[in-house]
Amino acid sequence: MKYFKEVFEKYDDLNATIQENVKAIRVVKAYVREEHEENRLRKASENIYRLFVRAENQVILNSPVMQLTVYACILFISWMGAHMVVTTSFTTGELMGLLTYCMNILISLMMISMIFVMMSMSIASAERVVEVINEEPDIVNPEDPIMEVKDGSIEFENVDFTYNKDGSGEPVLKDINLTIKSGETVGVIGGTGSGKSSLMMLISRLYDTSEGCVKVGGEDVRKYDLEVLRKEVSVVQQKNMLFSGTILENLRWGDKEASEEECIKACKLACADEFIQAMPEGYHTYIEQGGVNVSGGQRQRLCIARALLKKPKILILDDSTSAVDTATDARIRRAFAEEIPGTTKLIVSQRISSVEHADRIIVMDDGRIDGIGTHEELLQHNEIYRDVYESQTGGSGDFDEAGGQI
Ligand SMILES: Nc1ncnc2c1ncn2[C@@H]1O[C@H](COP(=O)(O)OP(=O)(O)O)[C@@H](O)[C@H]1O
Ligand SMILES: [Mg+2]
Structure with a gap:
C-alpha cells in the first residue's frame, strides 16, 4: 500500500509535465527547449517506473508463496491420506473427496490474496479521490445571504x-x-x-x-x-x-x-x-x-x-x-x-x-x-x-x- 501510494503521487508530476508541455508547446519550440523538456518527461516516467517495479516486486512474491503452500498441502494430504488408507478404514474415495475440498479452499484463498493486491491499489487511489472531494472551499456562502446588490458603489x-x-x-x-x-x-x-x-x-x-x-x-x-x-x-x-x-x-x-x-x-x-x-x-x-x-x-x-x-x-x-x-x-x-x-x-x-x-x-x-x-x-x-x-x-x-x- 505504501509503495502504491507513492506511485500515484508521482503520477501527478508526470501529468503536470505533460500538461505544461502540451499547453505551452509554442513556447517550448520558440526557446528550443524540446530536449530539456523531453528529459524532464523521461525523469518523471522513470520515477514511476522505478516505484512500480518496487511495488510489483512485492506483489510478485505473492504467487510463488501461495503456490508453494498449495502444493505442500496436496503433498501432505496425499502422504497422510495414503498412510491412513493403508492403516485405518479410510477409503480411497474419501481421500479423493478430501483432496478436492482442500483444493477448492486453497484456490479461494489464492483469489483472496489477489483481491488484497487489488484492494491496496484501489485504496491508494480512493484516498486520493476522497481528498479532492473532501476539499472545503475557503469562500462559502454566508447563512441568510443578501440576494440583491443595491448599486455599484x-x-x-x-x-x-x-x-x-x-x-x-x-x-x-x-x-x-x-x-x-x-x-x-x-x-x-x-x-x-x-x-x-x-x-x-x-x-x-x-x-x-x-x-x-x-x-x-x-x-x-x-x-x-x-x-x-x-x-x-x-x-x-x-x-x-x-x-x-x-x-x-x-x-x-x-x-x-x-x-x-x-x-x-x-x-x-x-x-x-x-x-x-x-x-x-x-x-x-x-x-x-x-x-x-x-x-x-x-x-x-x-x-x-x-x-x-x-x-x-x-x-x-x-x-x-x-x-x-x-x-x-x-x-x-x-x-x-x-x-x-x-x-x-x-x-x-x-x-x-x-x-x-x-x-x-x-x-x-x-x-x-x-x-x-x-x-x-x-x-x-x-x-x-x-x-x-x-x-x-x-x-x-x-x-x-x-x-x-x-
Ligand atoms: N495567486 C497568488 N498567490 C500568491 N501570490 C500572488 C498570487 N497572485 C499574485 N501574487 C503576488 O501578489 C503581488 C501582486 O500581484 P498582482 O495583484 O497580480 O499585481 P499586478 O496586477 O499589479 O501586476 C505580486 O507580488 C505577486 O507575486
Ligand atoms: Mg495584474
Whole structure:
C-alpha cells in the first residue's frame, strides 16, 4: 500500500509535465527547449517506473508463496491420506473427496490474496479521490445571504491582504482605504506586481481580505450570496479565457438567454462586431479550445463583450485592452461612457491613455495607494504618475499619443 501510494503521487508530476508541455508547446519550440523538456518527461516516467517495479516486486512474491503452500498441502494430504488408507478404514474415495475440498479452499484463498493486491491499489487511489472531494472551499456562502446588490458603489475599509490563508507572509495589499461612487469611472495604474489585480479580485470575492472589509452597494461582500455578487460584478481578467464552441455560445456565458441582437449589441460596444462580421461564418464561427484561432486583441474584445452581456452594476477591466490598439481602446471607452453610464467602471491599465479620461485615477505602488485624483491633479502632485506619463508621451513609451487625444 505504501509503495502504491507513492506511485500515484508521482503520477501527478508526470501529468503536470505533460500538461505544461502540451499547453505551452509554442513556447517550448520558440526557446528550443524540446530536449530539456523531453528529459524532464523521461525523469518523471522513470520515477514511476522505478516505484512500480518496487511495488510489483512485492506483489510478485505473492504467487510463488501461495503456490508453494498449495502444493505442500496436496503433498501432505496425499502422504497422510495414503498412510491412513493403508492403516485405518479410510477409503480411497474419501481421500479423493478430501483432496478436492482442500483444493477448492486453497484456490479461494489464492483469489483472496489477489483481491488484497487489488484492494491496496484501489485504496491508494480512493484516498486520493476522497481528498479532492473532501476539499472545503475557503469562500462559502454566508447563512441568510443578501440576494440583491443595491448599486455599484465600492468601499475598501482598512484592507490588508495576503495570499496565504493564515495571513502570514508579506502582505500584497496594505492599508487600502477607498470609496468609489456608483457609476463612477475609475482608472487604476501601477507597475507589475503592485497589487492591481489582487485589489480587483477582492471586489468579486474571489479571495477574502485578511484585515478590514470590502463593501459593494454599501454591504460587506461576505454577506452577499456569491452568485448574486458575481453576477453584478463582471470581471474581465488579465488572463482571459474562451471556451471551445461558437462565438455566440461563448458570449452567452454572460447571459444564457441573450438574443442574437443583444449579443451583437454587446459586441458593437466592445468593438468586436467588426472583426466577427468579417469572419466567413460570423457569429457562428467556431472558437477552438483556448481560443487559439482568434488573435490576442480579438480575444480580449470578445471577453469584454461577454462581460457586458451580464449587464453588471460593476465592470472591471483588468488590463484587458493591453493587446488592443490604442484607437480601438479609446473607442471602447467612449462607447462605455455613452451606453452604460450607470455602471461603475474600473479600468486597470499600464497605459496612461487608457485611464486619463477616468473620473479618478488610483496610482498603486507596492501594495499601497500612492495617490488618487484626476489626471491633472496627479500630474501636479504625484511623482510616479508624472514619471510614467512622461515616459509614455516623451517618445520612449509606446505609440500612445493618438489614443490619448481621442
Ligand atoms: N495567486 C497568488 N498567490 C500568491 N501570490 C500572488 C498570487 N497572485 C499574485 N501574487 C503576488 O501578489 C503581488 C501582486 O500581484 P498582482 O495583484 O497580480 O499585481 P499586478 O496586477 O499589479 O501586476 C505580486 O507580488 C505577486 O507575486
Ligand atoms: Mg495584474
